[in-house]
Amino acid sequence: MIAVAAWQWLLLVIGVMLVVYAAAVAALLIAGRRSDARELARFIPDCLLLFRALLRDPRVPPGRKALLAVLVAYLAVPIDLVPDFIPVAGQLDDAIVVALVLRSVLRSGGSQLLREHWGGAERSLDIVLRLAGAPA
Secondary structure (H helix, E strand, O other): OHHHHHHHHHHHHHHHHHHHHHHHHHHHHHOOOHHHHHHHHHHHHHHHHHHHHHHHOOOOOHHHHHHHHHHHHHHHOOOOOOOOOOOOHHHHHHHHHHHHHHHHHHHHHOHHHHHHHOOOOHHHHHHHHHHOOOOO
């Protein structure tokens, strides 16, 4: 019975996050900022594709791949350092964990490695590189 409740909780959290994400994209569309809405809508899928590509890249050391795998698991599980239902702080801890892992990968492979695997907009890549602490 507890496992069912946990799955229901997980689905609820994912549903709420998707609604908030869709609302942010819709708000940008209503404001007439189509290109920003498109970039925001693609940002999370682009990051997931980046993580997957880095996990498959032989130039990424095994230790960094383990960090990336733990990161993906951490982001997928609803149990966080700060719960996601807490506004701002819930998402901020996820962003900090992503930044720390990307900084580690960046130090081992350089920003060119991230650039090679990024499939999204250049402006979004700049955000990811700044988040990871890449030199300007």
